[in-house]
Amino acid sequence: MSRTSSLAGTAERAPAARRPFRWKRAEALLAPAFLYYFVLLVLPSAAFCVVSFYGRSDTGFFDGVFTLKNYVSVLTDGFYLGSLWLTFRISVETTLACLLLGYPAAYYLAKLSPAARKKLIILLLFPLLLSTVIRVYGWIALLGRRGIVNQVLLSSGATDYPIAFLYTEGTVLLGLVSILLPYMIINITNTLITIDPALREAAAAHGAGPFKIFLKVTLPLSGAGMVSGAVMVFTIAMSTYIISFLLGGPKVKLLGNLIFDSTSSFNWPLAAALSVVLVVATAAACGAMVRLLGSPANGMAR
Amino acid sequence: MASVEIAGVSKQYAGAWAVDRVSITVPDGSFFSLLGPSGSGKTTLLRLVAGFLRPDAGTVRIGPAIVNEVPPHKRDIGMVFQQYALFPHQTVLDNVAFGLEMRGMGRKAREAKAREALEMVRMAGRERAYPKELSGGQQQRIAIARSIAARPAVWLLDEPLSALDRKLRIEMQSELRSLQKLLGITTIYVTHDQEEALAMSDGIAIFRDGRIAQQGSAEDLYERPADGFVADFLGSANLIEGVVARGPQGLHVVAEGEAFRPSADHILRENERVHLAIRPERLDLSGAPGAAQGLPARVESVLYLGSDLRVVLRTRGGALLVARAPSRGTALAEGAEVFAAFKPEDAAIVAH
Numbered sequence: 338m339s340r341t342s343s344l345a346g347t348a349e350r351a352p353a354a355r356r357p358f359r360w361k362r363a364e365a366l367l368a369p370a371f372l373y374y375f376v377l378l379v380l381p382s383a384a385f386c387v388v389s390f391y392g393r394s395d396t397g398f399f400d401g402v403f404t405l406k407n408y409v410s411v412l413t414d415g416f417y418l419g420s421l422w423l424t425f426r427i428s429v430e431t432t433l434a435c436l437l438l439g440y441p442a443a444y445y446l447a448k449l450s451p452a453a454r455k456k457l458i459i460l461l462l463f464p465l466l467l468s469t470v471i472r473v474y475g476w477i478a479l480l481g482r483r484g485i486v487n488q489v490l491l492s493s494g495a496t497d498y499p500i501a502f503l504y505t506e507g508t509v510l511l512g513l514v515s516i517l518l519p520y521m522i523i524n525i526t527n528t529l530i531t532i533d534p535a536l537r538e539a540a541a542a543h544g545a546g547p548f549k550i551f552l553k554v555t556l557p558l559s560g561a562g563m564v565s566g567a568v569m570v571f572t573i574a575m576s577t578y579i580i581s582f583l584l585g586g587p588k589v590k591l592l593g594n595l596i597f598d599s600t601s602s603f604n605w606p607l608a609a610a611l612s613v614v615l616v617v618a619t620a621a622a623c624g625a626m627v628r629l630l631g632s633p634a635n636g637m638a639r
Numbered sequence: 640m641a642s643v644e645i646a647g648v649s650k651q652y653a654g655a656w657a658v659d660r661v662s663i664t665v666p667d668g669s670f671f672s673l674l675g676p677s678g679s680g681k682t683t684l685l686r687l688v689a690g691f692l693r694p695d696a697g698t699v700r701i702g703p704a705i706v707n708e709v710p711p712h713k714r715d716i717g718m719v720f721q722q723y724a725l726f727p728h729q730t731v732l733d734n735v736a737f738g739l740e741m742r743g744m745g746r747k748a749r750e751a752k753a754r755e756a757l758e759m760v761r762m763a764g765r766e767r768a769y770p771k772e773l774s775g776g777q778q779q780r781i782a783i784a785r786s787i788a789a790r791p792a793v794w795l796l797d798e799p800l801s802a803l804d805r806k807l808r809i810e811m812q813s814e815l816r817s818l819q820k821l822l823g824i825t826t827i828y829v830t831h832d833q834e835e836a837l838a839m840s841d842g843i844a845i846f847r848d849g850r851i852a853q854q855g856s857a858e859d860l861y862e863r864p865a866d867g868f869v870a871d872f873l874g875s876a877n878l879i880e881g882v883v884a885r886g887p888q889g890l891h892v893v894a895e896g897e898a899f900r901p902s903a904d905h906i907l908r909e910n911e912r913v914h915l916a917i918r919p920e921r922l923d924l925s926g927a928p929g930a931a932q933g934l935p936a937r938v939e940s941v942l943y944l945g946s947d948l949r950v951v952l953r954t955r956g957g958a959l960l961v962a963r964a965p966s967r968g969t970a971l972a973e974g975a976e977v978f979a980a981f982k983p984e985d986a987a988i989v990a991h
């Protein structure tokens with residue numbers, strides 16, 4: 338107690354003149370990254386927000402006449418709304434699948450010795466060395482009309498004609514999960530290993546068996562890791578383009594693919610409006626996720 | 640309630656014995672302290688009783704049953720950890736009610752019981768707070784309430800007060816002890832603080848390198864330490880080297896050329912090398928030589944400690960003695976020649 342008060346005393350006694358000096362230094366350190374993002378992210382984002390309120394032009398980027406018609410068509414046209422809903426649904430499914438598959442793996446990793454865990458985490462990150470395109474082509478080689486799976490099924494007589502695995506929602510989901518699972522596992526593992534082992538012992542000493550310990554201590558205290566993993570996976574899934582392009586083709590068009598299509602047809606304002614809608618929808622969903630799961634009862638307030 | 644019986648228990652870590660053939664019986668309802676320097680095996684023994692570790696040899700009984708194979712959650716214990724280990728995601732009330740919830744008690748009943756426990760540790764009114772909103776001392780009270788709310792058969796505490804400041808620690812010592820008496824709960828208390836152990840315990844075991852150096856009541860250990868380690872660990876002791884010799888009145892100890900009569904309860908063997916162990920406060924510097932048994936010495940330094948003086952003396956034989964004398968009425972200067980007298984019963988004769 339005396340310790341706390343003396344610490345507080347030190348803070349109060351810190352000379353006023355030193356504070357601005359420290360702050361200026363901190364800002365100086367921030368400046369390069371800040372400038373980089375301001376020029377290359379904030380300004381362009383502001384620009385496409387502006388562009389989204391204009392009509393298309395055959396000669397330039399946009400026509401210079403203010404209009405809401407891009408948003409009206411995005412938010413009323415069943416084609417775009419359907420794609421938004423599909424994008425959202427696949428992203429939620431991806432997030433849930435990653436949670437269910439990732440949690441047990443993370444739990445196992447967290448139980449290992451730090452040295453053994455390090456080795457397995459390197460293994461887990463290994464696929465990230467390969468480009469997403471190459472890994473997705475792996476799925477095509479497996480699941481295409483003349484892919485390995487169909488070859489086996491045909492030659493074993495399990496089916497008489499190739500099964501259309503590609504260009505289905507399920508295959509897009511499969512691809513997304515296979516690419517995003519490591520992010521979820523690492524987020525949950527990193528939270529699990531911060532849980533003080535004494536808490537599990539305290540639970541055991543006061544009558545909790547292994548399952549109750551998991552339910553009452555481990556699971557709630559890993560809430561922060563599940564939320565950060567879910568936000569990461571969900572965000573990447575919402576904005577995916579290449580995975581759905583290769584595995585979903587013309588049939589499974591996510592919002593990212595529609596944005597690309599709009600730019601290919603030089604409708605920059607529509608692409609901009611779709612992008613704004615995508616960003617807003619993603620941010621809203623993530624905000625809801627953090628709010629819903631981010632209470633102290635879920636270990637977020639530690 | 641139940642007694643705890645530890646019989647010939649050993650536990651090794653990586654080839655080294657952290658606990659080595661330890662036997663302790665803690666009678667039903669009594670307060671037993673495991674005292675010893677850091678690394679001497681106290682926590683390991685407590686964890687063996689809690690069930691977090693399994694003994695490599697020996698048995699642990701709680702009540703009549705051998706519990707070697709019983710997991711912690713089935714042992715009916717309550718435990719207080721050194722760093723509190725409160726659940727950060729639960730309110731104070733939920734923390735305290737945890738043991739009751741695990742024992743299957745309904746919400747209403749367990750919250751009533753938890754409030755009762757909070758009252759016992761004088762923390763009523765903070766039910767809705769989260770642990771991080773409380774001070775260290777308050778968190779420790781919550782941890783104590785959690786450990787007793789379900790009225791377990793055995794109470795285990797691992798240096799529960801070591802993170803608190805001195806004033807709070809002394810206050811909590813007496814609170815813990817009266818709580819223990821009120822509940823009549825069999826208690827094993829780990830501490831490295833000898834004053835704490837002496838003040839609180841019915842029985843004490845002193846640990847050294849995984850073994851029990853001596854066990855008994857506080858008075859046993861303080862007045863009749865088995866060896867120099869115990870004597871010195873339980874408050875400082877002056878150790879004077881001597882050897883047992885036979886004289887006209889039987890066996891006695893010869894130290895620095897003087898003969899010292901043993902008190903009645905020592906068993907001596909001729910020619911054995913021993914230490915005379917004398918507490919600083921039992922050395923009397925006020926008398927003249929010849930009136931009692933003692934050693935002439937020269938004052939090396941005098942330290943003023945408020946109500947007491949701490950006087951460092953050097954005997955003619957070169958032994959360093961520390962005496963405590965009341966500061967009022969004692970006039971000693973550095974370099975003064977004094978006679979350090981002590982009664983036979985104040986000199987424990989301990990193995991060399």
Ligand SMILES: Nc1ncnc2c1ncn2[C@@H]1O[C@H](COP(=O)(O)OP(=O)(O)O)[C@@H](O)[C@H]1O
Pocket residue numbers: 652653656657675676677678679680681682683684
């Ligand atoms: N988990 C462990 N692994 C290896 N050695 C340990 C472990 N726990 C304790 N020890 C060793 O066992 C001995 C006793 O430790 P401990 O029971 O914690 O002592 P105390 O509580 O008296 O300070 C020490 O030498 C310590 O280094």
Ligand SMILES: [Mg+2]
Pocket residue numbers: 678681682683
């Ligand atoms: Mg310890």
